[in-house]
Amino acid sequence: MPPNKGPKILAKNVVAKSKLFSIEALDLQFSNGEKRTYERMKPSGRNAVMMVPITEQGDILLVREYAAGTERYELGFPKGLIDPGEAPHEAAVRELKEEIGFGAETLTPLKEVVLAPSYFSSRMTLFVAQHLYSERLIGDEPEPLEVVRWPLAQADELLTHLDFSEARSITALLLMLKMRPELGL
Template identity: 30%
Template sequence: MSETKHNAKKFEEVTISSQPVFQGKVISLQVDTVRLPNGETAQREIVKHPGAVAVLALKDDKMLVVEQYRKPLEKSQVEIPAGKLDPGEAPLEAAIRELEEETGYRAGTIRPICSFYTSPGFANEILHLFAAEELTKGEVRLDDDEFLECEALTLEQAQQYIREGRISDAKTITAVYAWQAYTLTGRF
């Protein structure tokens, strides 16, 4: 048995019951009662999410970002284009869709960088990060409840935005560091 499989069993929490609490448009919340490895029980509050994509879009040595208001933070954020997966939608399809919807650009090449869980302590959301290059102008198609502005940042500007807190979300910070590695090594 591999080390990973062994540790998974060693630390596994077996679900005894699951109680739905909320079903929304984007997320659902449930409270699970679990049996811990030591035989005791505990409750886990779990946010279920369909998954999402984000796109590091590079044009003329600049990264395309969007600025929009984020109600949970009560402030505007500068982020890379991103959005949730539609039911049955492949991450690559969603990345292509979100890039054009939010920035008005289409990618000549688009490839995966990595996938990661955003908050595994309480949510199952997985985010798929893509790199898009060879961009050509398409058409912005924002959702009815989306209000944002698109701009292009140099790597130095993006790093400055991180220091200033204008960029403070994990997906965009991850993208900036991936871009930095790409400029140094030619690989994501």
Template identity: 35%
Template sequence: MLTTTTVASRQVYDDPRVKMRVDTIRLGDRPVLERGVIEQSNSVVVVPMTDGGDVLLVKQWRHAVQSILLEAPAGHIDPGEEPRAAAIRELQEETGHSAANLSHLPGFWAAPSISTEYMHGFLASGLATSSRPQDEDEDVETAITPLSDIPRLIREGTIIDSKSIAALLSALYLYPELITPD
């Protein structure tokens, strides 16, 4: 039987975007040990589909890994904001598009061994160019990609971040009718 208990917890870092704590835990009757926990707000990931069977991905610099990554649009949920509203906002901020339809995709823990962040997945369709400009703090480039190319891009290591892989493969698996024959 799994019997992990938290013996103590202390905050070691506090920033507007992220906090970190160190928990002292006991695994059953074994000696205590420490685990770092990154406290982040929950977030959304969106798979935006065009009427022609393409998905709007974004290219953006990810400082932590020192690389430009090809990703599904995503971002944090603001305090008091509902996941659906965050998905609409993030889609607009990162791609400059709005969506007539938003369907749920499975949600998931982003990195459950170290983070409290839960990601809500959405499939967006009925896309239209938004009249609202992209946010000034967004430095992204849109990449229109055939949905049928997604498995190959994942297999080849072109799409390598977990949230995008989870959301894109969920969309392909749960909505196979999205793939239009060439």
């Protein structure tokens, strides 16, 4: 059976808008004639990166950052949007410098992920960052981020830490742990 090409898009309309987001309604017709309206975040065309930085001493570097969605500080890996004209690996090094004050000589891609494909189209490239060097750039965070060192040998304990709950960070950690031998860790 050939792969399904997907439903026919009959109409796209912005149904709500804020400073940050636009919600788009898609009127669809499926191959069996069934019609439905789906809502999604209107695609922005911008993707993102997240890095698992690992020091020569065998520590994972995380950031503690305020998350408005959960109304608390969350522990996770450095991340950010890819600027127009920037490649994912360039954005990864820039974000590392902005968020934790380190660049990386070695970036190993882990996987490209989508947060919730039914509602979002933006992709995030996950990397392991190694061979770190000290360099800081000014970022766009409203307050300095707390950098937290976590021993790689205790990475399994991080999975159960109450403040480490973001799905993309958990995914990045699990993928990095699976690749430890190839990464020389």
